[in-house]
Amino acid sequence: MKAVEVQELPRVARRAVLERRRGLESIVEPWLRLHSALAYLFLYIPIGVVIIYAFNDSRLVSVWGGFTTHWFGDALRDVTIVRSLENSLLVASMNALLATVFGLGAALALQRVGPRLRLFFNTLIYATLVTPEVVVAMASLIFFVRVGVPLGLPTIIATHVVWNTSVVTLLVRARLAGMDRTLEEASFDLGATPWGTFRQVTLPLLIPAVVAGFLVSITFSFDDFLLSFFVSGPGSTTLPVKIFSMLRFGVSPITNALSAMILAFTLSVVFMAQYLLRQEGRGVRLVRVR
Amino acid sequence: MPESWDVELQGVTKYFGSVVAVEGLTLRIQSGQFYSLLGPSGCGKTTTLRMIAGFEHPSQGIIRIAGQDVLGIPPYRRNVNMVFQHYALFPHMSVEENVAYGLKQKKVSVPEIARRVQQALAMVQLTGLERRRPHELSGGQQQRVALARALINRPTVLLLDEPLGALDQKLRKAMQLELKSLQRTVGITFIYVTHDQEEALTMSDYIAVMNAGRLEQLGTAIEVYERPRTRFVADFIGLSNFFRGEVIRSEGGLVVAVDRRMHLALPPHSGARPGQRITVAVRPEKVRLAPVSSDAPSGLVGRVASSTYLGEQTEYRVGVNGLGTIIARRQNSEIDSATPRLAAGELVQLSWALESSLILPEEGVASHEREG
Numbered sequence: 001m002k003a004v005e006v007q008e009l010p011r012v013a014r015r016a017v018l019e020r021r022r023g024l025e026s027i028v029e030p031w032l033r034l035h036s037a038l039a040y041l042f043l044y045i046p047i048g049v050v051i052i053y054a055f056n057d058s059r060l061v062s063v064w065g066g067f068t069t070h071w072f073g074d075a076l077r078d079v080t081i082v083r084s085l086e087n088s089l090l091v092a093s094m095n096a097l098l099a100t101v102f103g104l105g106a107a108l109a110l111q112r113v114g115p116r117l118r119l120f121f122n123t124l125i126y127a128t129l130v131t132p133e134v135v136v137a138m139a140s141l142i143f144f145v146r147v148g149v150p151l152g153l154p155t156i157i158a159t160h161v162v163w164n165t166s167v168v169t170l171l172v173r174a175r176l177a178g179m180d181r182t183l184e185e186a187s188f189d190l191g192a193t194p195w196g197t198f199r200q201v202t203l204p205l206l207i208p209a210v211v212a213g214f215l216v217s218i219t220f221s222f223d224d225f226l227l228s229f230f231v232s233g234p235g236s237t238t239l240p241v242k243i244f245s246m247l248r249f250g251v252s253p254i255t256n257a258l259s260a261m262i263l264a265f266t267l268s269v270v271f272m273a274q275y276l277l278r279q280e281g282r283g284v285r286l287v288r289v290r
Numbered sequence: 291m292p293e294s295w296d297v298e299l300q301g302v303t304k305y306f307g308s309v310v311a312v313e314g315l316t317l318r319i320q321s322g323q324f325y326s327l328l329g330p331s332g333c334g335k336t337t338t339l340r341m342i343a344g345f346e347h348p349s350q351g352i353i354r355i356a357g358q359d360v361l362g363i364p365p366y367r368r369n370v371n372m373v374f375q376h377y378a379l380f381p382h383m384s385v386e387e388n389v390a391y392g393l394k395q396k397k398v399s400v401p402e403i404a405r406r407v408q409q410a411l412a413m414v415q416l417t418g419l420e421r422r423r424p425h426e427l428s429g430g431q432q433q434r435v436a437l438a439r440a441l442i443n444r445p446t447v448l449l450l451d452e453p454l455g456a457l458d459q460k461l462r463k464a465m466q467l468e469l470k471s472l473q474r475t476v477g478i479t480f481i482y483v484t485h486d487q488e489e490a491l492t493m494s495d496y497i498a499v500m501n502a503g504r505l506e507q508l509g510t511a512i513e514v515y516e517r518p519r520t521r522f523v524a525d526f527i528g529l530s531n532f533f534r535g536e537v538i539r540s541e542g543g544l545v546v547a548v549d550r551r552m553h554l555a556l557p558p559h560s561g562a563r564p565g566q567r568i569t570v571a572v573r574p575e576k577v578r579l580a581p582v583s584s585d586a587p588s589g590l591v592g593r594v595a596s597s598t599y600l601g602e603q604t605e606y607r608v609g610v611n612g613l614g615t616i617i618a619r620r621q622n623s624e625i626d627s628a629t630p631r632l633a634a635g636e637l638v639q640l641s642w643a644l645e646s647s648l649i650l651p652e653e654g655v656a657s658h659e660r661e662g
Binding site (some may be wrong): 182183185186187188189190191193196200201204205208217 | 343344345364365366367370371372374375376379380381391392395439440442567611639
């Protein structure tokens with residue numbers, strides 16, 4: 001055998017291995033594609049149907065009677081629906097505000113405490129997130145009744161805040177972990193007080209995570225049903241709870257329209273949060289420091 | 291007090307838990323000096339710098355800046371500024387805002403800030419890059435921004451924590467010279483932390499060599515290189531051949547008996563006493579090599595084990611019976627027909643001037659004496 005061919009051998013062998021692998025892929029890949037396509041269809045077809053039928057010009061939910069937008073108008077003319085929408089917006093914004101403040105504070109504090117205390121609080125945070133929502137809802141209801149707090153918007157907000165504070169804490173801590181700690185030292189070194197450093201360096205660098213946490217909290221709260229259902233009182237019906245009570249009298253095109261609106265609102269907020277989280281590390285300024 | 295110091299450390303000790311980072315460190319740094327803290331990583335040099343800046347608090351001892359005890363004074367009230375190892379530029383601010391940051395904290399008027407920022411940027415040759423963000427700058431430019439940001443505050447002392455570590459070799463050389471000339475221009479005291487002995491030698495007026503939290507030697511570049519006082523210094527700064535042995539008397543004066551086989555003559559006034567165990571250090575570039583000419587060579591004779599071409603120099607490893615390997619370096623510019631390049635396997639005669647022998651105390655004895 002000639003020397004040249006001997007040198008060629010490894011490359012030939014490598015190509016053979018690659019080809020075999022490619023052969024395997026060509027069999028498996030179409031099945032994988034089909035599988036994921038079916039999974040997505042299963043998830044999204046019902047939502048698609050709800051949205052399409054929100055524009056259905058027919059009282060019967062199952063019969064297509066042409067395109068219309070009047071269900072949206074009908075929904076927004078119903079006083080009880082509008083009140084529940086107002087309730088939902090109030091709960092969502094108050095919850096997001098409080099959860100963001102508490103979560104930011106918790107994340108900053110956890111950075112400075114000893115390892116034991118940190119472990120303890122980490123456990124608490126994760127426990128909140130993995131506890132089934134229905135358990136939290138039950139526990140909150142029992143707690144409020146026992147303590148004698150009247151059920152209403154404040155109790156809904158409080159229950160949401162407990163959950164979302166954990167979410168915000170995790171988001172901000174992730175951002176903090178990726179932050180160069182010497183930046184704060186540099187700020188001290190240049191004469192900035194601890195408050196000045198927080199205002200001019202720490203907060204601006206954390207802002208993407210803080211805003212994202214705020215938006216995620218809004219979407220959570222806005223379409224939450226379980227917690228709100230358990231701890232709501234008279235006059236504190238939120239939109240998801242309202243839709244549920246309407247469904248008991250049958251699916252009406254109005255509920256479809258409301259669902260479509262909730263979806264649009266939630267999606268736009270989620271996209272905003274995603275966009276902000278993607279800005280992390282790019283050094284983008286979201287607030288002007290003066 | 292007859293003299294005033296910009297920075298004074300007195301018996302400073304720092305523990306992290308049970309680990310001693312700095313032990314009994316006493317330094318006096320005069321105004322306007324380029325002062326280097328040199329040592330391997332973990333020797334406590336960065337901790338020392340951070341204590342001066344106020345990020346760490348000494349467990350014991352006193353630190354004075356411009357005569358004032360700074361115990362309990364937070365970093366933001368100390369008139370020192372630091373250039374961090376990775377610059378720590380604020381990523382969400384422009385070059386201009388980064389440099390202005392210190393003056394803004396002091397509530398200096400806006401036009402005054404603008405004027406001084408321009409001045410500072412001109413000083414480090416960054417005019418025109420005001421609006422750039424740090425991530426849009428090269429490593430060398432970021433380095434300059436960090437310098438401008440610190441110097442604009444006119445600190446009593448500028449602390450530099452291995453600021454050239456992240457730059458490539460060529461840029462590092464250029465920045466060394468620039469830093470040195472910048473320091474002369476502004477006249478501010480620089481305390482420069484580095485593990486790079488060459489960097490310390492080129493730039494410093496004064497070098498404090500540290501090892502394991504302690505001060506090993508204090509002196510000018512020439513002093514620590516030419517007259518190292520401990521084996522550690524002789525080994526860490528530059529390269530040395532070491533010979534351990536006992537001082538004995540012989541007809542020509544004092545000699546060192548190395549392994550009872552070889553006698554090395556000692557320079558006059560070495561301060562060594564008969565019976566003392568010492569280490570003799572000789573720099574490779576002080577060792578002269580000559581081809582063995584006579585049939586019965588006298589003195590140190592060895593066989594060239596290897597030669598390594600280093601560009602400007604050639605390094606020879608010469609095996610000598612009873613002494614092990616001796617490293618010698620020869621300038622390549624000296625090679626000509628009279629003194630040809632040596633080949634491996636060749637027999638050579640080794641010699642060096644008496645005053646090239648550096649007398650160092652035996653390590654164990656040295657620390658014993660220090661404690662006593």
